[in-house]
Amino acid sequence: MYAEPREVRATPLTVPDLMRMRVERQPIAALTAYEASTAALMDLAGVDVILIGDSLGMVVQGHRSTLPVTVEHILYHAEAVARGSQRAVRIADMPFGSCPDPQTAYRNAARLIAEGNTAMVKIEGAGVMLPVIEYLVARDIPVCGHVGLTPQSVLKTGGYKLQGRTDEAAEQVLANARAVQNAGAALMVLExxxxxxxxxxxxxxxxxxxxxxxxxxxxxxxxxxxxxLGIATRRRPKFVRNFLDGSGSIQGAIRTYVDAVRSRQFPDSEHSY
Known part of the structure; x- marks a missing residue:
């Protein structure tokens, strides 16, 4: 049974701190958050990165995909998360349709950084997104890339499916990751x-x-x-584990997750492909 939350220093982490953690081989613990209260619990538990994800479209708004989420939705939730979080690096998703060209992407990203009080924006995919990433990075907006399964491409791919299964597909995922990094991304989500x-x-x-x-x-x-927390109504992917089981509280579940990531006990073979 989890009892008292463990205090973690409130000194804000920065994007360069994440690179330091990689160099020092200290696993980075990240979670999504959409409002102030759980963001505050994440700071107490030592979560390093909070993503204000367009996943809110599915788990908060009840949509079947992330596609209906707008910049205004992300901005609203980013502002709320920022009121609860002082320590974690906060990243805002660039939602579907928010990057039709570099200039529009910059306007949207600048709002998420300045008004949403975030440190970075996340952009899905490679290809036509590469000039967008380059444009933002050149204008001092840190970018997190996202390759592998990209949920905003669900209409093209036909569902949420494992990527990189064949040699050719794996080579494409690796090529996309390298291209996004070369465009200037300082962090990468691989799904x-x-x-x-x-x-x-x-x-x-x-x-x-x-x-x-x-x-x-x-x-x-x-x-x-x-x-x-085991409260999502959609089908649970293989890589998901319910950390609330046996933890006694939401705070305990978050702490258990962080500890499992730090010790590299998660994901185990049961939760990997």
Whole structure:
């Protein structure tokens, strides 16, 4: 049974701190958050990165995908999270349709940074997104890339499916990751790929790689808050574990998750591909 929350220093982490953690081989613990109260609990538990994710479209708004989420939605939730979080690096998702060209992407990203009080924005995919990433980074907006399974591409891919299963597909995931890094991304989310590919991508890149269903060898892990609490109504992916079981409280569940990531006990083989 979890009793007292353990205080963690409130000194804010920065984007360069995440690179330091990679170099020192200290696993990065990340979670999504959408409001102030759980963000504050994450700071107490030592969560390093909070993503204000467009996953809110599914777990908060009840949509079947992330596609209906807007910049205004992300901004609203980013402002709320910032009121509760002092320590973690806060990252705002750039939602579907918010990056049609570099100039529009800059206007949207600048709002999420300045008004949402975040340190970084996350952009899904490579290809046409590469000039967008370059444009933002050149204008001092840190960017987190996202390759592998990209939920904003669900209409094209036909569902939320494991990526990189064949040699050719794995090579494409690795090529995308390298291209996004070369465009200037300072962090990478790698989603839903075989654990071996997760290890390969992490070793190939020089920026921290945060896995979600990408195996234990990534530089860190991220999950959706509702998933670690077992309250999501959608089908639970293989890489999700309910950390509330046996933890006694939401605070305990978050702390248990952080400890499992730090000790590289999560994800185990049961929660990897």
């Amino acid at each position: 839903c790929v075989p654990a071996g590919l997760g290890k390969l991508v992490t070793e190939a890149l020089s920026v921290p790689v945060i896995g979600i269903g990408a195996g234990v060898d990534c530089d860190g892990q991220i999950l959706v808050l509702h998933d670690i």
